[in-house]
Amino acid sequence: MADGQKNTRRLPLLALRGLTVFPNMVLYFDVGRDKSISALEQAMMQDQNILLVSQKNAKIDDPEIDDIYRVGTIANIKQLLKLPGDTVRVLAEGLKRGKIIEYTKYDPYFEVEIEEELFEYTDKERLQQEALMRSILDIFEDYIKLSNKVAPELLLSIHTVDEPGQLADIVASNVLVKTEDKQSILNALDPVERLEKLYGMLTKEVQILEIEDKIDKRVKKQVDRVQKEYYLREKLKAIQKELGEYDIISSEIDEYIEKIESLDLPDEAYKKALKEVDRLSKMPSTSAEGSVIRTYLDWILELPWNRETQDNADLKMAAKILDEDHYGLEEVKERIIEYLAVKQLTNNMKGPILCFVGPPGVGKTSIAKSIARALDREFVRMSLGGVRDEAEIRGHRRTYVGAIPGRIISGMKQAGTKNPVFLLDEIDKMSSDFRGDPASALLEVLDGEQNFAFRDHYLDLPFDLSKVMFLTTANTVDTIPGPLLDRMEVIRIAGYTDGEKLNIAIKYLIPKQLKEHGLEEGSILISDDTILNIINYYTRESGVRNLEREIAKICRKAAKRIIETGQSHVRISARNLDKYLGMPKYRYDKVDKRDQVGVVTGLAWTVVGGDTLSVEAVPMHGTGKLTLTGKLGDVMKESANAGFSYIRSKAKEFGIDPNFYENTDIHVHVPEGAIPKDGPSAGITITTAIISALTEIPVKNNVAMTGEITLRGRVLPIGGLKEKMLAAHRAGVEKVIIPAENIKDIEEIPDNVRREIDIITVEHIDEVLGHALLNTPKSKRKTSEKMDREMGRISIPVEKSYQMEEVIT
Numbered sequence: 001m002a003d004g005q006k007n008t009r010r011l012p013l014l015a016l017r018g019l020t021v022f023p024n025m026v027l028y029f030d031v032g033r034d035k036s037i038s039a040l041e042q043a044m045m046q047d048q049n050i051l052l053v054s055q056k057n058a059k060i061d062d063p064e065i066d067d068i069y070r071v072g073t074i075a076n077i078k079q080l081l082k083l084p085g086d087t088v089r090v091l092a093e094g095l096k097r098g099k100i101i102e103y104t105k106y107d108p109y110f111e112v113e114i115e116e117e118l119f120e121y122t123d124k125e126r127l128q129q130e131a132l133m134r135s136i137l138d139i140f141e142d143y144i145k146l147s148n149k150v151a152p153e154l155l156l157s158i159h160t161v162d163e164p165g166q167l168a169d170i171v172a173s174n175v176l177v178k179t180e181d182k183q184s185i186l187n188a189l190d191p192v193e194r195l196e197k198l199y200g201m202l203t204k205e206v207q208i209l210e211i212e213d214k215i216d217k218r219v220k221k222q223v224d225r226v227q228k229e230y231y232l233r234e235k236l237k238a239i240q241k242e243l244g245e246y247d248i249i250s251s252e253i254d255e256y257i258e259k260i261e262s263l264d265l266p267d268e269a270y271k272k273a274l275k276e277v278d279r280l281s282k283m284p285s286t287s288a289e290g291s292v293i294r295t296y297l298d299w300i301l302e303l304p305w306n307r308e309t310q311d312n313a314d315l316k317m318a319a320k321i322l323d324e325d326h327y328g329l330e331e332v333k334e335r336i337i338e339y340l341a342v343k344q345l346t347n348n349m350k351g352p353i354l355c356f357v358g359p360p361g362v363g364k365t366s367i368a369k370s371i372a373r374a375l376d377r378e379f380v381r382m383s384l385g386g387v388r389d390e391a392e393i394r395g396h397r398r399t400y401v402g403a404i405p406g407r408i409i410s411g412m413k414q415a416g417t418k419n420p421v422f423l424l425d426e427i428d429k430m431s432s433d434f435r436g437d438p439a440s441a442l443l444e445v446l447d448g449e450q451n452f453a454f455r456d457h458y459l460d461l462p463f464d465l466s467k468v469m470f471l472t473t474a475n476t477v478d479t480i481p482g483p484l485l486d487r488m489e490v491i492r493i494a495g496y497t498d499g500e501k502l503n504i505a506i507k508y509l510i511p512k513q514l515k516e517h518g519l520e521e522g523s524i525l526i527s528d529d530t531i532l533n534i535i536n537y538y539t540r541e542s543g544v545r546n547l548e549r550e551i552a553k554i555c556r557k558a559a560k561r562i563i564e565t566g567q568s569h570v571r572i573s574a575r576n577l578d579k580y581l582g583m584p585k586y587r588y589d590k591v592d593k594r595d596q597v598g599v600v601t602g603l604a605w606t607v608v609g610g611d612t613l614s615v616e617a618v619p620m621h622g623t624g625k626l627t628l629t630g631k632l633g634d635v636m637k638e639s640a641n642a643g644f645s646y647i648r649s650k651a652k653e654f655g656i657d658p659n660f661y662e663n664t665d666i667h668v669h670v671p672e673g674a675i676p677k678d679g680p681s682a683g684i685t686i687t688t689a690i691i692s693a694l695t696e697i698p699v700k701n702n703v704a705m706t707g708e709i710t711l712r713g714r715v716l717p718i719g720g721l722k723e724k725m726l727a728a729h730r731a732g733v734e735k736v737i738i739p740a741e742n743i744k745d746i747e748e749i750p751d752n753v754r755r756e757i758d759i760i761t762v763e764h765i766d767e768v769l770g771h772a773l774l775n776t777p778k779s780k781r782k783t784s785e786k787m788d789r790e791m792g793r794i795s796i797p798v799e800k801s802y803q804m805e806e807v808i809t
Contacts, residue, residue, distance in 0.1 A: 008101065011051045011074065012039040013110035017058040020182035021073045022169040025094040032087045033061070039109035040080065040088060048077045051098050051114060054183055065103055071187045074098045074114070097189055129164040132195040139202045140171055146209035150174055165191035168198045176201060212239060253281045256297055264306050269461050273300050296398065299405060299459065303412060308419040308467060311375050315340055318374040325370035326363055327504045331491055332356065336371055339469075350448045355427070355472040355485070358493030361543020364473040365425055371471065372421035380411040385426035390436025393445065395458035405458040408445055412463070419467040427484075428474035439481045446470055446487045494722050495542025495610075497750050498730065501535050502528060509548045517555040524558050526572040533574050536730070537584035542723070554580045591732050592701050595774055598693030601704040602685035603728055603736070604677065605720030610727030612704060615670055615682065617689035622665025630670030633678025640668055643687030643709050646765065647694070650713070656694045666690055681718035683709035684737070684768050697773045704728045705737035705768060713765040717741035722748045729753045735760060737768055
């Protein structure tokens with residue numbers, strides 16, 4: 001190659017974004033930057049020549065020297081046309097290459113000193129140029145055959161080009177796409193070097209087109225016209241694979257692998273996740289199956305496989321938190337404190353599975369939140385009311401469209417730790433149908449020997465639930481399947497006494513409602529007696545839910561009055577209570593002050609607490625029929641018949657005509673006939689009422705009773721003793737007769753009730769009669785008092801009888 005001649009000159013510089021201009025090119029481009037427009041104006045004032053140079057990064061709006069390539073094209077400006085928006089359209093013709101030596105001016109436009117190089121060649125070098133030009137034409141012809149991007153007429157036109165540098169520029173401008181490749185050709189001032197570079201680039205492009213052609217043929221055999229979209233994606237993927245370039249899927253795969261490696265996953269989950277990532281890497285980026293795999297991987301990576309919180313080790317602080325949120329519920333609080341104490345002694349204790357059983361509104365759900373706060377754990381709640389699909393618990397298998405994990409795994413993801421407090425609310429209200437039995441699915445969840453490897457159908461991986469504290473709530477255990485109930489530690493939460501409700505209202509409900517209604521402390525003055533009136537005459541419940549509603553109603557009306565009158569506070573008393581809550585909604589029976597024949601006070605259990613029942617019996621002339629009214633259930637009717645049969649068998653001993661049933665009908669009625677009543681515990685009550693009616697001996701007005709009777713007169717134990725005792729206390733009963741086998745339940749009765757009521761334990765109906773009737777019926781049996789003395793069972797105050805339990809038992 002001969003030495004080139006160098007000419008230098010100064011020209012204004014215009015930086016181009018995303019555009020490379022070659023010599024002998026005529027093209028339009030738009031200019032909008034102030035510095036570029038200034039350069040154009042300067043060029044027009046001189047000889048209309050300007051240096052056009054490409055920017056290295058087209059995104060830079062105000063390029064510096066280092067942002068501009070060193071070689072550009074000297075162009076002659078043919079035409080300028082001003083467009084709206086301060087934009088100028090330029091028509092320019094490339095003349096020759098120019099290499100920047102230095103920048104001589106920076107503002108208001110770039111001015112540079114450039115050099116032009118003109119090469120002279122020997123004959124040997126001209127032969128090399130000719131050979132290269134032929135090679136370029138041959139491979140360019142191959143390129144045109146394989147590609148449809150270039151018009152075939154261009155091949156004819158370039159055959160007429162004799163200048164090697166011009167040939168290289170024409171081919172490069174029509175074939176090359178990347179700015180870097182075009183600039184590489186432009187940087188080659190020597191035409192021979194230019195041709196050699198271009199030949200290498202064309203060879204690469206032809207190879208790519210040949211691979212693409214092979215891919216086309218292979219893919220066309222696999223897909224049809226309906227799968228056109230799929231074909232295009234496969235084509236793109238194959239091209240990227242041949243080029244060795246990463247695409248979006250590659251970066252996504254790397255991200256998944258990085259996350260999997262950073263998590264301390266169990267071995268099975270780790271292998272499964274990597275297997276799914278490998279499957280994803282072989283799929284098109286937008287395939288439907290790919291979306292399913294991504295969702296599955298996201299679930300695996302977001303579950304708390306090894307994340308857990310540290311339990312609160314301060315027992316006093318935990319007890320304080322539980323007391324702050326709830327009044328009473330001592331058995332629940334004690335069980336939680338015991339768990340914390342044992343956990344401090346052993347580091348590998350499984351989470352307890354507790355079931356809180358009680359009527360609505362007693363705080364079963366809210367105590368679960370307090371337990372989570374006391375333990376310093378996350379809290380998750382799942383309502384099981386009305387759930388009838390097994391998939392709600394275990395999830396759907398991934399073969400189904402739209403499959404998701406079950407609510408157990410979803411709850412663990414929500415908690416973010418592997419040891420939350422997980423509340424399964426209303427577990428007694430699940431049902432089942434053709435979709436499966438959710439109660440059976442819960443057997444694995446609530447079994448401490450199995451839930452360390454719980455398998456959700458969607459994940460199909462073992463997940464450790466052994467450190468979760470599962471709490472469940474129910475209103476009754478009757479509808480909970482036996483195997484499921486057996487897996488839970490049942491803690492019964494009975495209804496609150498009036499005194500407990502009073503304390504709850506003062507300490508929790510009233511302050512809460514004052515805050516919610518924007519009232520300050522002291523805005524409402526309400527006495528304890530008034531609150532008790534609300535409890536007794538406006539609510540009938542075991543819990544405090546309706547009590548809170550009534551207090552909220554008072555707060556609303558008080559707020560209205562304070563705004564209307566401007567007074568600082570409102571006083572609520574028993575006298576004006578009806579102005580805020582209306583007339584009383586309920587009434588509670590009080591015991592009659594008179595001793596009556598055939599009328600006995602019984603005790604009943606309801607879902608909202610205990611209540612008293614007045615059982616009435618009347619004999620009349622007839623044919624020996626026993627009539628039972630008051631909407632009694634089958635069990636209660638059977639108890640009445642059993643008692644009646646016992647009376648017939650012992651009529652002579654009671655001083656009753658043994659043939660009374662031949663000409664006497666007995667009618668037993670339990671008032672409030674619209675309310676259904678059932679259960680065996682009214683047996684001794686009905687029997688006592690019938691004996692009183694037949695013997696005409698009055699029943700003591702201050703005595704109530706409960707107990708089941710047998711055909712032999714034995715008194716069997718009953719349930720719900722606490723609620724029944726509370727009802728008796730509320731009704732003003734002074735003495736309650738209960739089965740002897742219920743002595744163990746006396747501990748549950750509040751101290752104030754035990755102090756004010758004499759509790760008499762009995763084993764036989766004769767003992768009941770001895771305590772309930774004013775006069776003991778004439779009987780050949782031993783008198784009631786004599787029997788009591790022999791058995792150590794004399795009517796004594798409850799303090800003494802309670803101390804003698806061991807002797808009595």
